[in-house]
Amino acid sequence: MSVIECNGLTKVYGGTKALNNLSFKIEENKITGLIGRNGAGKTTLLKIIAGLIKETAGELKVFSEKPFNSLQVSANVIFLHDQMNLPTALNLKELLETAASFYPNWDRELADRLLDYFSLNPLQHYNGLSKGMKSTFNMILGLSARVPLTLFDEPTSGMDAAVRKDFYRALLKDYIAYPRTIIISSHHLNEIEDLLEDILLVKEGKELHHMPVADLKEWAIGLQGNTAVIGEWTKNKEVIYTKSIGIDQSYVVVRNHFTETEGQRARNAGIDITPVTASDLCVYLTSKTKGGIDDVFNKG
């Protein structure tokens, strides 16, 4: 069953298309990573899914309903981001108690234990928290609500390395115990890729790729060696990234269409074949030029 169905979704902000004819489906009980560069439209997409803003054109359905002004969607979705508008009059403890009355599956014990574990003072107010502590509190809200669709927008921003690690583990443990659909947008793909089942890569408001993370790792390979030899081998291949090293060496990332024997022949010709990490590949795929930042400095 698809939890989210999106067809030709477009959102225009003052003449700029934040989302441009985006189409995809998210299936039930999967953890999907929403990956893209700054300004790719990740937050806009999550806002539309949560029903906070309306699309300009196209259609998006969550649980077969349009999310904007839908009680059904609000009750079954929680959206955590770094601009949460929580009541300033309530302290953390009261916020959790209030949240409990909104979500039928709310786990009060989990919320209290997490609050205690991360040493958040229950009497403090949300606005008085540091950036990392705000993110930590958002995570507690998101996990304890246990709603069918959880949306995390940059959940780890401001968190230190230890808290991030704890967060990933907590998310996975709760997901194993209570499977549900989760979307996480993050810039730390290398940190979250093991948690993910699928990845949705967006670039300039369009869907670039939607596939299992495991496939992404084998999707492309890096070739390194003599520039002339590499040029010969990559002639008819789909080149994703290229970089020259030293005088006559290059590193080129291509689609992985190599067979076992072809790979062996390339190695015999003196080419080093290496896998490309998912996080590097996403950087290459979402970059505007094939040479990356080096192109800016190459005037000649």
Add this chain to the structure above:
Amino acid sequence: MLFNLDGTKPIYIQLSEWLENEILNGNFESDQKIYSQYQLAEIFNINPATAAKGLNILADEQILYKKRGLGMFVVNSAKEMILAKRKNQTLKRLVQEIVLEAGRLQVSKEELIEMIKTADIGEAEK
């Protein structure tokens, strides 16, 4: 983290190799139930779908067999199958690499064979 996450090998392949080692080390006997995908997900902090993929590699190679609703179990000849597979695949690939590097370094065949003969096998030798 117990796995090498730098991307040199997909996690599910590392997982299937880890499970093979568990069987080789005798931690799992024939017809014994192996870890479930959820146990593996919890141990290694990975998505259960990834863990299932690792288990399925071994099921496809018939090193594990499925019992409906009960999980996956180790087949009788699992150890022999893993050893044969590693010899045919992993060892062959490593030898290929050694020969290639020897060629680059202009090491002769005889020299290379001598190096292999005198290599210290340590405790692995029986």
